[in-house]
Amino acid sequence: MEQEIGNISIALIRKLNPAMKGIGNDFIMDSTEYYIPDVNSIFKYPLRLDGIIIAVRKQGSATININLREYNTTKNDLILCAPGDILQSIPKPGMHQTQMFLISSDFLKEMYINLNSFMPFFISLKEQPIFSLTDEEVKELEAFYTLIEETIDRNDNFRTEIVRRLMGAYLYKLGSILHRRQPEFLSVNPKSMKREEILFNQFINLLTEHHRKERRVDFYAEQLFLSPKHFSTVVKKVSGKTAGEWIDEYVILEAKALLKYSVMSIQEVAYYMNFPNPSFFGKYFKHHTGMSPSEYKVQ
Template structure:
Protein backbone atom coordinates (compact mmCIF):
# COMPACT_ATOMS: atom_id res chain seq x y z
CA UNK A 1 0.00 0.00 0.00
CA UNK A 2 2.91 2.34 0.68
CA UNK A 3 3.84 2.45 -2.99
CA UNK A 4 0.50 3.97 -3.85
CA UNK A 5 1.45 7.15 -1.98
CA UNK A 6 3.99 8.09 -4.63
CA UNK A 7 2.99 10.18 -7.60
CA UNK A 8 3.33 8.69 -11.06
CA UNK A 9 5.37 10.58 -13.67
CA UNK A 10 5.31 10.48 -17.45
CA UNK A 11 8.51 11.39 -19.30
CA UNK A 12 6.86 14.62 -20.41
CA UNK A 13 6.33 15.62 -16.79
CA UNK A 14 9.78 14.38 -15.79
CA UNK A 15 11.73 16.48 -18.26
CA UNK A 16 9.48 19.50 -17.65
CA UNK A 17 10.57 19.43 -14.00
CA UNK A 18 14.30 19.19 -14.73
CA UNK A 19 16.94 21.36 -16.40
CA UNK A 20 17.80 19.30 -19.48
CA UNK A 21 20.94 21.30 -20.15
CA UNK A 22 22.37 19.67 -17.04
CA UNK A 23 21.33 16.08 -17.71
CA UNK A 24 21.42 15.43 -21.46
CA UNK A 25 18.91 15.21 -24.23
CA UNK A 26 15.37 14.13 -24.98
CA UNK A 27 14.05 12.36 -28.05
CA UNK A 28 10.41 12.84 -28.98
CA UNK A 29 9.37 12.90 -25.34
CA UNK A 30 9.41 9.11 -25.44
CA UNK A 31 13.14 8.59 -25.00
CA UNK A 32 15.16 10.38 -22.33
CA UNK A 33 18.97 10.00 -22.62
CA UNK A 34 21.13 11.34 -19.80
CA UNK A 35 24.91 11.64 -19.66
CA UNK A 36 26.42 12.57 -16.33
CA UNK A 37 30.17 13.16 -15.93
CA UNK A 38 32.18 13.35 -12.69
CA UNK A 39 31.67 16.70 -11.02
CA UNK A 40 28.10 17.15 -12.25
CA UNK A 41 25.40 17.36 -9.63
CA UNK A 42 22.62 14.82 -10.13
CA UNK A 43 19.17 16.21 -9.34
CA UNK A 44 17.13 13.61 -11.22
CA UNK A 45 15.36 11.16 -8.87
CA UNK A 46 16.50 13.13 -5.83
CA UNK A 47 13.01 12.60 -4.45
CA UNK A 48 11.08 9.31 -4.78
CA UNK A 49 9.05 9.15 -7.97
CA UNK A 50 7.22 6.51 -9.92
CA UNK A 51 8.18 6.62 -13.61
CA UNK A 52 5.93 5.17 -16.31
CA UNK A 53 8.93 4.09 -18.37
CA UNK A 54 11.77 1.57 -18.45
CA UNK A 55 15.07 2.78 -16.98
CA UNK A 56 18.54 1.53 -17.92
CA UNK A 57 21.71 2.82 -16.22
CA UNK A 58 25.30 1.98 -17.13
CA UNK A 59 28.01 3.20 -14.74
CA UNK A 60 31.49 3.81 -16.19
CA UNK A 61 33.13 5.36 -13.13
CA UNK A 62 32.30 5.93 -9.48
CA UNK A 63 29.36 4.58 -7.54
CA UNK A 64 25.70 5.47 -7.09
CA UNK A 65 23.26 4.35 -4.42
CA UNK A 66 19.50 4.33 -4.98
CA UNK A 67 16.35 2.56 -3.99
CA UNK A 68 14.05 0.76 -6.41
CA UNK A 69 10.63 -0.08 -5.01
CA UNK A 70 12.11 0.64 -1.57
CA UNK A 71 14.91 -1.95 -2.08
CA UNK A 72 18.49 -0.66 -1.78
CA UNK A 73 20.75 -0.93 -4.81
CA UNK A 74 24.45 -0.10 -5.33
CA UNK A 75 25.51 0.63 -8.91
CA UNK A 76 29.29 0.47 -9.32
CA UNK A 77 31.76 0.72 -12.20
CA UNK A 78 30.78 -1.47 -15.17
CA UNK A 79 27.42 -2.30 -13.63
CA UNK A 80 24.19 -2.37 -15.62
CA UNK A 81 20.96 -1.50 -13.82
CA UNK A 82 17.50 -2.04 -15.26
CA UNK A 83 14.08 -1.44 -13.76
CA UNK A 84 10.61 -2.05 -15.11
CA UNK A 85 8.07 0.62 -15.96
CA UNK A 86 6.18 1.76 -12.86
CA UNK A 87 9.04 1.29 -10.40
CA UNK A 88 9.58 3.79 -7.58
CA UNK A 89 13.07 5.27 -7.85
CA UNK A 90 14.99 7.49 -5.45
CA UNK A 91 18.62 8.57 -5.65
CA UNK A 92 20.30 8.27 -2.23
CA UNK A 93 23.98 9.14 -2.82
CA UNK A 94 26.74 9.12 -5.44
CA UNK A 95 30.51 9.61 -5.73
CA UNK A 96 32.15 11.29 -8.77
CA UNK A 97 30.28 8.99 -11.11
CA UNK A 98 30.10 8.81 -14.87
CA UNK A 99 26.70 7.53 -15.95
CA UNK A 100 24.72 6.93 -19.08
CA UNK A 101 20.98 6.61 -18.49
CA UNK A 102 18.23 5.90 -20.99
CA UNK A 103 14.55 6.08 -20.05
CA UNK A 104 12.10 4.66 -22.58
CA UNK A 105 8.33 4.71 -22.64
CA UNK A 106 6.64 1.42 -23.45
CA UNK A 107 5.08 2.86 -26.60
CA UNK A 108 8.50 3.81 -27.93
CA UNK A 109 9.74 0.24 -27.45
CA UNK A 110 6.65 -1.17 -29.15
CA UNK A 111 7.27 1.07 -32.15
CA UNK A 112 10.77 -0.41 -32.50
CA UNK A 113 9.14 -3.81 -33.21
CA UNK A 114 11.77 -5.66 -31.22
CA UNK A 115 11.43 -9.45 -31.23
CA UNK A 116 11.31 -10.17 -27.49
CA UNK A 117 9.84 -13.67 -27.63
CA UNK A 118 13.01 -15.37 -26.40
CA UNK A 119 13.19 -13.21 -23.27
CA UNK A 120 9.60 -13.95 -22.17
CA UNK A 121 10.49 -17.01 -20.00
CA UNK A 122 12.57 -14.66 -17.84
CA UNK A 123 9.88 -12.01 -17.52
CA UNK A 124 9.15 -12.71 -13.81
CA UNK A 125 12.73 -11.81 -12.92
CA UNK A 126 12.45 -8.42 -14.61
CA UNK A 127 9.50 -7.16 -12.58
CA UNK A 128 11.57 -5.52 -9.85
CA UNK A 129 15.10 -4.66 -10.97
CA UNK A 130 18.09 -6.29 -12.62
CA UNK A 131 21.68 -5.58 -11.61
CA UNK A 132 24.46 -7.13 -13.72
CA UNK A 133 28.25 -6.78 -13.48
CA UNK A 134 29.62 -6.39 -17.00
CA UNK A 135 33.03 -7.05 -18.58
CA UNK A 136 34.80 -3.85 -19.58
CA UNK A 137 34.20 -4.42 -23.31
CA UNK A 138 30.44 -4.91 -22.83
CA UNK A 139 30.21 -1.79 -20.67
CA UNK A 140 32.15 0.25 -23.25
CA UNK A 141 29.98 -1.05 -26.10
CA UNK A 142 26.74 0.05 -24.39
CA UNK A 143 28.23 3.41 -23.41
CA UNK A 144 29.35 4.07 -26.99
CA UNK A 145 25.89 3.26 -28.39
CA UNK A 146 24.25 5.64 -25.93
CA UNK A 147 26.79 8.35 -26.68
CA UNK A 148 26.14 7.98 -30.41
CA UNK A 149 22.37 8.17 -29.90
CA UNK A 150 22.76 11.30 -27.75
CA UNK A 151 24.97 12.95 -30.39
CA UNK A 152 22.39 12.24 -33.09
CA UNK A 153 19.67 13.78 -30.94
CA UNK A 154 21.72 16.90 -30.30
CA UNK A 155 23.20 17.48 -33.74
CA UNK A 156 21.00 15.81 -36.35
CA UNK A 157 17.39 16.66 -35.50
CA UNK A 158 16.96 18.67 -38.72
CA UNK A 159 18.25 15.91 -41.01
CA UNK A 160 15.82 13.76 -43.02
CA UNK A 161 16.86 10.41 -41.50
CA UNK A 162 17.23 11.67 -37.93
CA UNK A 163 14.42 9.56 -36.43
CA UNK A 164 15.54 6.44 -38.30
CA UNK A 165 19.13 6.84 -37.13
CA UNK A 166 18.20 7.27 -33.47
CA UNK A 167 15.78 4.36 -33.59
CA UNK A 168 18.41 2.16 -35.28
CA UNK A 169 20.93 2.89 -32.53
CA UNK A 170 18.40 2.19 -29.78
CA UNK A 171 17.26 -0.91 -31.65
CA UNK A 172 20.86 -2.20 -31.56
CA UNK A 173 21.14 -1.28 -27.89
CA UNK A 174 17.94 -3.17 -27.06
CA UNK A 175 19.14 -6.39 -28.68
CA UNK A 176 22.51 -6.07 -26.95
CA UNK A 177 20.78 -5.71 -23.58
CA UNK A 178 18.45 -8.65 -24.30
CA UNK A 179 21.47 -10.87 -25.07
CA UNK A 180 23.10 -9.78 -21.81
CA UNK A 181 19.87 -10.50 -19.90
CA UNK A 182 19.51 -14.00 -21.35
CA UNK A 183 23.15 -14.90 -20.56
CA UNK A 184 22.74 -13.55 -17.03
CA UNK A 185 19.47 -15.34 -16.29
CA UNK A 186 20.71 -18.64 -17.70
CA UNK A 187 23.88 -18.41 -15.59
CA UNK A 188 21.86 -17.60 -12.48
CA UNK A 189 19.46 -20.49 -13.05
CA UNK A 190 22.24 -23.00 -13.76
CA UNK A 191 23.97 -21.94 -10.54
CA UNK A 192 20.65 -22.36 -8.67
CA UNK A 193 20.78 -18.77 -7.53
CA UNK A 194 17.27 -18.24 -8.82
CA UNK A 195 14.66 -20.54 -7.36
CA UNK A 196 11.31 -20.67 -9.11
CA UNK A 197 8.21 -20.68 -6.97
CA UNK A 198 5.06 -22.57 -7.92
CA UNK A 199 3.60 -19.80 -10.06
CA UNK A 200 6.89 -18.99 -11.79
CA UNK A 201 7.38 -22.65 -12.73
CA UNK A 202 4.00 -22.69 -14.43
CA UNK A 203 4.66 -19.34 -16.08
CA UNK A 204 7.91 -20.69 -17.56
CA UNK A 205 6.15 -23.85 -18.79
CA UNK A 206 3.28 -21.78 -20.19
CA UNK A 207 5.66 -19.52 -22.15
CA UNK A 208 7.57 -22.57 -23.41
CA UNK A 209 4.32 -24.08 -24.70
CA UNK A 210 3.28 -20.75 -26.17
CA UNK A 211 6.53 -20.52 -28.14
CA UNK A 212 5.77 -23.93 -29.65
CA UNK A 213 2.05 -23.53 -30.42
CA UNK A 214 1.19 -19.83 -30.82
CA UNK A 215 0.83 -20.17 -34.60
CA UNK A 216 -1.99 -22.66 -34.24
CA UNK A 217 -3.45 -22.31 -30.73
CA UNK A 218 -4.87 -19.15 -29.18
CA UNK A 219 -7.16 -20.51 -26.48
CA UNK A 220 -6.24 -20.50 -22.79
CA UNK A 221 -7.99 -23.86 -22.52
CA UNK A 222 -5.43 -25.52 -24.82
CA UNK A 223 -2.46 -24.42 -22.68
CA UNK A 224 -4.26 -25.20 -19.44
CA UNK A 225 -4.98 -28.75 -20.61
CA UNK A 226 -1.31 -29.23 -21.53
CA UNK A 227 -0.39 -28.22 -17.97
CA UNK A 228 -3.19 -30.25 -16.38
CA UNK A 229 -4.79 -27.12 -14.95
CA UNK A 230 -8.16 -25.49 -15.34
CA UNK A 231 -8.19 -22.35 -17.54
CA UNK A 232 -9.28 -20.29 -14.55
CA UNK A 233 -6.43 -21.49 -12.35
CA UNK A 234 -3.84 -21.00 -15.11
CA UNK A 235 -5.09 -17.46 -15.64
CA UNK A 236 -4.84 -16.79 -11.90
CA UNK A 237 -1.25 -18.10 -11.73
CA UNK A 238 -0.06 -16.19 -14.80
CA UNK A 239 -1.70 -12.97 -13.62
CA UNK A 240 -0.10 -13.26 -10.20
CA UNK A 241 3.40 -13.81 -11.61
CA UNK A 242 3.41 -11.41 -14.54
CA UNK A 243 0.62 -8.93 -13.90
CA UNK A 244 -0.99 -9.95 -17.19
CA UNK A 245 -3.47 -12.68 -18.01
CA UNK A 246 -2.71 -15.81 -20.02
CA UNK A 247 -4.95 -14.49 -22.81
CA UNK A 248 -2.94 -11.25 -22.89
CA UNK A 249 0.29 -13.19 -23.32
CA UNK A 250 -1.19 -15.27 -26.13
CA UNK A 251 -2.40 -12.15 -27.94
CA UNK A 252 0.95 -10.43 -27.41
CA UNK A 253 2.85 -13.35 -28.88
CA UNK A 254 0.61 -13.68 -31.93
CA UNK A 255 0.66 -9.94 -32.63
CA UNK A 256 4.46 -9.77 -32.26
CA UNK A 257 4.78 -12.46 -34.92
CA UNK A 258 2.18 -10.79 -37.15
CA UNK A 259 3.99 -7.44 -36.91
CA UNK A 260 7.32 -9.02 -37.79
CA UNK A 261 5.82 -10.76 -40.82
CA UNK A 262 3.99 -7.63 -41.97
CA UNK A 263 7.12 -5.53 -41.66
CA UNK A 264 9.88 -7.83 -42.85
CA UNK A 265 8.39 -10.61 -45.00
CA UNK A 266 6.98 -10.65 -48.54
CA UNK A 267 3.84 -12.45 -47.37
CA UNK A 268 0.48 -10.85 -48.10
CA UNK A 269 -1.99 -10.12 -45.32
CA UNK A 270 -4.03 -13.11 -46.42
CA UNK A 271 -1.00 -15.41 -46.35
CA UNK A 272 -0.10 -14.19 -42.85
CA UNK A 273 -3.67 -14.78 -41.69
CA UNK A 274 -3.54 -18.41 -42.84
CA UNK A 275 0.01 -18.88 -41.53
CA UNK A 276 -1.20 -17.85 -38.06
CA UNK A 277 -4.22 -20.15 -38.33
CA UNK A 278 -6.96 -17.54 -38.69
CA UNK A 279 -10.04 -18.73 -40.53
CA UNK A 280 -9.91 -15.83 -42.98
CA UNK A 281 -8.30 -12.46 -43.64
CA UNK A 282 -11.25 -10.52 -42.24
CA UNK A 283 -11.08 -12.25 -38.85
CA UNK A 284 -7.32 -11.72 -38.71
CA UNK A 285 -7.78 -8.05 -39.61
CA UNK A 286 -10.26 -7.46 -36.78
CA UNK A 287 -8.06 -9.34 -34.29
CA UNK A 288 -4.92 -7.43 -35.29
CA UNK A 289 -6.60 -4.02 -35.23
CA UNK A 290 -8.01 -4.67 -31.76
CA UNK A 291 -4.52 -5.45 -30.45
CA UNK A 292 -2.37 -3.06 -32.49
CA UNK A 293 -4.76 -0.14 -33.04
CA UNK A 294 -4.43 -0.20 -36.85
CA UNK A 295 -5.34 -2.66 -39.57
CA UNK A 296 -2.69 -5.10 -40.91
CA UNK A 297 -2.71 -3.26 -44.24
CA UNK A 298 -2.09 0.11 -42.62
CA UNK A 299 0.62 -1.35 -40.39
CA UNK A 300 2.34 -2.97 -43.38
CA UNK A 301 2.43 0.38 -45.19
CA UNK A 302 3.84 2.29 -42.22
CA UNK A 303 7.58 2.87 -41.97
Protein backbone atom coordinates in the same frame (compact mmCIF):
# COMPACT_ATOMS: atom_id res chain seq x y z
CA MET B 1 -2.09 6.83 -24.35
CA GLU B 2 -3.06 8.33 -21.00
CA GLN B 3 -0.45 7.71 -18.37
CA GLU B 4 -1.37 6.24 -15.01
CA ILE B 5 -1.80 8.83 -12.28
CA GLY B 6 1.36 9.03 -10.23
CA ASN B 7 3.79 8.42 -13.07
CA ILE B 8 6.33 11.14 -13.75
CA SER B 9 6.40 12.07 -17.42
CA ILE B 10 9.50 12.34 -19.56
CA ALA B 11 8.27 15.85 -20.44
CA LEU B 12 8.61 16.87 -16.79
CA ILE B 13 12.07 15.32 -16.51
CA ARG B 14 13.21 17.27 -19.59
CA LYS B 15 11.73 20.45 -18.14
CA LEU B 16 13.59 19.95 -14.86
CA ASN B 17 16.78 18.92 -16.68
CA PRO B 18 16.92 20.92 -19.93
CA ALA B 19 20.47 19.74 -20.73
CA MET B 20 19.24 16.18 -21.28
CA LYS B 21 19.09 15.08 -24.91
CA GLY B 22 16.06 13.38 -26.33
CA ILE B 23 13.26 13.07 -28.83
CA GLY B 24 9.95 14.68 -27.94
CA ASN B 25 8.39 13.53 -24.70
CA ASP B 26 9.11 9.83 -25.19
CA PHE B 27 12.88 9.38 -25.19
CA ILE B 28 15.72 10.80 -23.08
CA MET B 29 19.40 9.97 -22.91
CA ASP B 30 21.97 11.52 -20.62
CA SER B 31 25.58 10.98 -19.59
CA THR B 32 26.33 14.28 -17.84
CA GLU B 33 29.06 14.33 -15.22
CA TYR B 34 28.01 15.92 -11.95
CA TYR B 35 29.32 16.33 -8.44
CA ILE B 36 27.43 15.37 -5.29
CA PRO B 37 26.46 17.27 -3.13
CA ASP B 38 26.53 20.21 -5.58
CA VAL B 39 23.73 18.75 -7.74
CA ASN B 40 20.36 17.42 -6.58
CA SER B 41 19.40 14.38 -8.65
CA ILE B 42 15.80 14.07 -9.81
CA PHE B 43 15.96 10.49 -8.53
CA LYS B 44 16.48 11.77 -4.98
CA TYR B 45 12.75 11.24 -4.38
CA PRO B 46 10.77 8.09 -5.29
CA LEU B 47 9.94 8.19 -8.99
CA ARG B 48 7.80 5.99 -11.21
CA LEU B 49 8.21 6.23 -14.97
CA ASP B 50 5.73 4.90 -17.50
CA GLY B 51 8.51 3.22 -19.42
CA ILE B 52 11.89 1.63 -18.92
CA ILE B 53 15.05 3.00 -17.33
CA ILE B 54 18.41 1.66 -18.49
CA ALA B 55 21.49 3.03 -16.78
CA VAL B 56 25.16 2.02 -16.86
CA ARG B 57 27.18 3.64 -14.09
CA LYS B 58 30.51 5.03 -15.31
CA GLN B 59 31.62 6.89 -12.17
CA GLY B 60 30.59 7.09 -8.55
CA SER B 61 28.53 4.86 -6.31
CA ALA B 62 25.02 5.08 -4.92
CA THR B 63 22.39 3.26 -2.93
CA ILE B 64 19.48 2.43 -5.24
CA ASN B 65 16.01 1.54 -3.98
CA ILE B 66 13.80 -0.25 -6.50
CA ASN B 67 10.35 -1.20 -5.22
CA LEU B 68 11.60 -1.02 -1.62
CA ARG B 69 14.58 -3.27 -2.21
CA GLU B 70 17.98 -1.71 -1.58
CA TYR B 71 21.05 -2.22 -3.77
CA ASN B 72 24.54 -0.74 -3.68
CA THR B 73 25.79 0.25 -7.13
CA THR B 74 29.23 1.25 -8.35
CA LYS B 75 31.23 1.56 -11.59
CA ASN B 76 30.13 -0.75 -14.44
CA ASP B 77 26.83 -1.64 -12.77
CA LEU B 78 23.79 -1.91 -15.02
CA ILE B 79 20.45 -0.77 -13.55
CA LEU B 80 17.21 -1.84 -15.24
CA CYS B 81 13.75 -0.66 -14.22
CA ALA B 82 10.61 -1.99 -15.87
CA PRO B 83 7.45 0.11 -16.41
CA GLY B 84 5.73 0.78 -13.10
CA ASP B 85 8.81 0.26 -10.92
CA ILE B 86 9.48 2.94 -8.31
CA LEU B 87 13.10 4.08 -8.25
CA GLN B 88 15.00 6.17 -5.73
CA SER B 89 18.74 6.89 -5.85
CA ILE B 90 20.91 8.12 -2.98
CA PRO B 91 24.33 8.93 -4.48
CA LYS B 92 27.44 9.05 -2.33
CA PRO B 93 29.57 12.25 -2.35
CA GLY B 94 31.94 12.60 -5.30
CA MET B 95 31.90 12.66 -9.11
CA HIS B 96 29.11 10.76 -10.85
CA GLN B 97 28.39 9.78 -14.42
CA THR B 98 25.79 7.37 -15.75
CA GLN B 99 24.89 6.55 -19.34
CA MET B 100 21.12 6.50 -19.05
CA PHE B 101 18.07 5.99 -21.25
CA LEU B 102 14.51 6.82 -20.23
CA ILE B 103 12.10 5.35 -22.78
CA SER B 104 8.32 5.70 -22.64
CA SER B 105 6.09 2.68 -23.14
CA ASP B 106 4.70 4.25 -26.33
CA PHE B 107 8.18 4.75 -27.83
CA LEU B 108 9.10 1.20 -26.84
CA LYS B 109 6.06 -0.22 -28.65
CA GLU B 110 7.01 1.62 -31.84
CA MET B 111 10.55 0.17 -31.94
CA TYR B 112 9.23 -3.01 -33.61
CA ILE B 113 11.37 -5.41 -31.64
CA ASN B 114 10.26 -8.86 -30.57
CA LEU B 115 9.38 -8.12 -26.94
CA ASN B 116 8.51 -11.79 -26.37
CA SER B 117 12.20 -12.61 -26.61
CA PHE B 118 12.84 -10.23 -23.72
CA MET B 119 10.10 -11.52 -21.44
CA PRO B 120 12.40 -13.83 -19.41
CA PHE B 121 14.57 -10.82 -18.63
CA PHE B 122 11.61 -8.60 -17.70
CA ILE B 123 10.29 -11.29 -15.37
CA SER B 124 13.70 -11.74 -13.75
CA LEU B 125 14.09 -7.99 -13.12
CA LYS B 126 11.79 -8.20 -10.11
CA GLU B 127 14.42 -10.34 -8.41
CA GLN B 128 17.61 -8.97 -9.97
CA PRO B 129 17.48 -5.43 -11.46
CA ILE B 130 21.22 -4.75 -10.98
CA PHE B 131 24.01 -6.46 -12.93
CA SER B 132 27.78 -5.99 -12.75
CA LEU B 133 29.30 -5.74 -16.24
CA THR B 134 32.87 -6.13 -17.40
CA ASP B 135 34.82 -3.27 -18.98
CA GLU B 136 34.43 -4.96 -22.36
CA GLU B 137 30.65 -5.30 -21.99
CA VAL B 138 30.37 -1.64 -21.02
CA LYS B 139 32.34 -0.71 -24.15
CA GLU B 140 29.99 -2.82 -26.30
CA LEU B 141 26.99 -0.90 -24.99
CA GLU B 142 28.85 2.43 -25.13
CA ALA B 143 29.41 2.02 -28.88
CA PHE B 144 25.63 1.92 -29.45
CA TYR B 145 25.09 4.76 -26.98
CA THR B 146 27.52 6.97 -28.94
CA LEU B 147 25.78 6.22 -32.26
CA ILE B 148 22.39 7.13 -30.78
CA GLU B 149 23.77 10.32 -29.24
CA GLU B 150 25.40 11.39 -32.52
CA THR B 151 22.15 10.77 -34.39
CA ILE B 152 20.21 13.00 -31.99
CA ASP B 153 22.87 15.73 -32.19
CA ARG B 154 22.84 15.78 -36.03
CA ASN B 155 19.06 16.18 -36.27
CA ASP B 156 19.03 14.33 -39.62
CA ASN B 157 15.97 13.47 -41.64
CA PHE B 158 14.36 10.28 -40.29
CA ARG B 159 16.17 10.95 -37.01
CA THR B 160 13.42 9.41 -34.89
CA GLU B 161 13.26 6.29 -37.04
CA ILE B 162 17.05 5.89 -36.95
CA VAL B 163 17.09 6.27 -33.15
CA ARG B 164 14.33 3.66 -32.80
CA ARG B 165 16.31 1.15 -34.85
CA LEU B 166 19.57 1.89 -33.03
CA MET B 167 17.82 1.64 -29.66
CA GLY B 168 16.37 -1.69 -30.75
CA ALA B 169 19.89 -2.86 -31.58
CA TYR B 170 21.08 -1.63 -28.17
CA LEU B 171 18.38 -3.70 -26.46
CA TYR B 172 19.28 -6.79 -28.46
CA LYS B 173 22.94 -6.30 -27.55
CA LEU B 174 21.92 -5.87 -23.91
CA GLY B 175 19.85 -9.05 -24.12
CA SER B 176 22.82 -10.86 -25.60
CA ILE B 177 25.06 -9.72 -22.74
CA LEU B 178 22.54 -10.74 -20.10
CA HIS B 179 21.99 -14.09 -21.76
CA ARG B 180 25.71 -14.63 -21.91
CA ARG B 181 26.06 -13.77 -18.22
CA GLN B 182 22.75 -15.20 -16.98
CA PRO B 183 21.79 -18.13 -19.26
CA GLU B 184 19.47 -19.53 -16.60
CA PHE B 185 17.03 -16.70 -17.49
CA LEU B 186 16.15 -18.54 -20.69
CA SER B 187 16.29 -22.03 -19.26
CA VAL B 188 13.15 -24.13 -19.54
CA ASN B 189 13.90 -25.35 -16.02
CA PRO B 190 14.80 -22.23 -14.04
CA LYS B 191 16.23 -22.51 -10.55
CA SER B 192 13.55 -23.94 -8.33
CA MET B 193 12.23 -21.88 -5.46
CA LYS B 194 10.83 -22.99 -2.17
CA ARG B 195 7.07 -22.78 -1.78
CA GLU B 196 7.46 -19.96 0.76
CA GLU B 197 9.49 -17.92 -1.75
CA ILE B 198 6.87 -18.49 -4.44
CA LEU B 199 4.12 -17.31 -2.08
CA PHE B 200 6.13 -14.25 -1.12
CA ASN B 201 6.68 -13.31 -4.78
CA GLN B 202 2.95 -13.76 -5.40
CA PHE B 203 2.27 -11.46 -2.44
CA ILE B 204 4.61 -8.78 -3.86
CA ASN B 205 2.86 -9.03 -7.24
CA LEU B 206 -0.52 -8.62 -5.56
CA LEU B 207 0.80 -5.75 -3.47
CA THR B 208 2.11 -3.97 -6.56
CA GLU B 209 -1.34 -4.22 -8.12
CA HIS B 210 -3.58 -3.50 -5.13
CA HIS B 211 -1.69 -1.36 -2.59
CA ARG B 212 -3.45 1.85 -3.68
CA LYS B 213 -6.78 0.42 -2.57
CA GLU B 214 -6.07 -2.39 -0.10
CA ARG B 215 -4.08 -2.10 3.13
CA ARG B 216 -5.57 -5.08 4.97
CA VAL B 217 -3.36 -8.12 5.60
CA ASP B 218 -6.51 -10.27 5.45
CA PHE B 219 -7.13 -9.22 1.84
CA TYR B 220 -3.76 -10.49 0.62
CA ALA B 221 -4.03 -13.70 2.66
CA GLU B 222 -7.42 -14.40 1.07
CA GLN B 223 -6.01 -13.85 -2.43
CA LEU B 224 -3.40 -16.52 -1.73
CA PHE B 225 -5.91 -18.88 -0.09
CA LEU B 226 -4.03 -18.77 3.22
CA SER B 227 -5.09 -18.01 6.74
CA PRO B 228 -3.86 -14.58 7.90
CA LYS B 229 -1.67 -16.24 10.54
CA HIS B 230 0.01 -18.64 8.10
CA PHE B 231 0.37 -15.89 5.51
CA SER B 232 2.05 -13.56 8.01
CA THR B 233 4.42 -16.32 9.14
CA VAL B 234 5.50 -17.02 5.55
CA VAL B 235 6.15 -13.36 4.73
CA LYS B 236 8.13 -12.81 7.92
CA LYS B 237 10.19 -15.97 7.38
CA VAL B 238 11.13 -15.13 3.78
CA SER B 239 11.67 -11.37 4.03
CA GLY B 240 12.34 -10.59 7.67
CA LYS B 241 9.49 -8.05 7.62
CA THR B 242 5.82 -8.51 8.41
CA ALA B 243 3.14 -8.32 5.72
CA GLY B 244 1.84 -5.17 7.39
CA GLU B 245 5.27 -3.54 7.13
CA TRP B 246 5.47 -4.38 3.44
CA ILE B 247 2.00 -2.94 2.85
CA ASP B 248 2.79 0.27 4.73
CA GLU B 249 6.08 0.74 2.88
CA TYR B 250 4.44 0.31 -0.53
CA VAL B 251 1.66 2.75 0.41
CA ILE B 252 4.12 5.36 1.69
CA LEU B 253 6.35 4.95 -1.37
CA GLU B 254 3.36 5.53 -3.64
CA ALA B 255 2.19 8.50 -1.61
CA LYS B 256 5.66 10.08 -1.77
CA ALA B 257 5.77 9.69 -5.56
CA LEU B 258 2.32 11.26 -5.90
CA LEU B 259 3.05 14.14 -3.53
CA LYS B 260 6.35 15.00 -5.18
CA TYR B 261 5.65 14.53 -8.88
CA SER B 262 1.93 14.48 -9.61
CA VAL B 263 -0.34 17.53 -9.96
CA MET B 264 -2.72 16.08 -7.39
CA SER B 265 -3.53 17.96 -4.21
CA ILE B 266 -3.02 16.30 -0.82
CA GLN B 267 -6.77 15.73 -0.62
CA GLU B 268 -6.79 14.10 -4.06
CA VAL B 269 -3.84 11.87 -3.09
CA ALA B 270 -5.69 10.81 0.06
CA TYR B 271 -8.81 9.76 -1.83
CA TYR B 272 -6.82 8.18 -4.69
CA MET B 273 -5.02 6.03 -2.10
CA ASN B 274 -8.39 5.01 -0.66
CA PHE B 275 -8.10 6.81 2.67
CA PRO B 276 -11.43 7.82 4.23
CA ASN B 277 -10.37 11.48 4.49
CA PRO B 278 -7.28 13.72 4.21
CA SER B 279 -6.93 13.92 7.99
CA PHE B 280 -6.56 10.14 8.32
CA PHE B 281 -4.09 10.13 5.45
CA GLY B 282 -2.07 12.91 7.09
CA LYS B 283 -1.82 11.04 10.39
CA TYR B 284 -0.86 7.82 8.61
CA PHE B 285 1.79 9.57 6.53
CA LYS B 286 3.29 11.42 9.49
CA HIS B 287 3.34 8.26 11.61
CA HIS B 288 5.47 6.50 8.99
CA THR B 289 7.66 9.38 7.78
CA GLY B 290 7.87 11.82 10.68
CA MET B 291 6.50 14.68 8.59
CA SER B 292 3.14 15.80 7.26
CA PRO B 293 2.22 15.40 3.58
CA SER B 294 2.48 19.19 3.09
CA GLU B 295 5.95 19.25 4.67
CA TYR B 296 7.13 16.43 2.42
CA LYS B 297 5.59 18.00 -0.69
CA VAL B 298 7.56 21.25 -0.37
CA GLN B 299 10.90 19.95 0.95
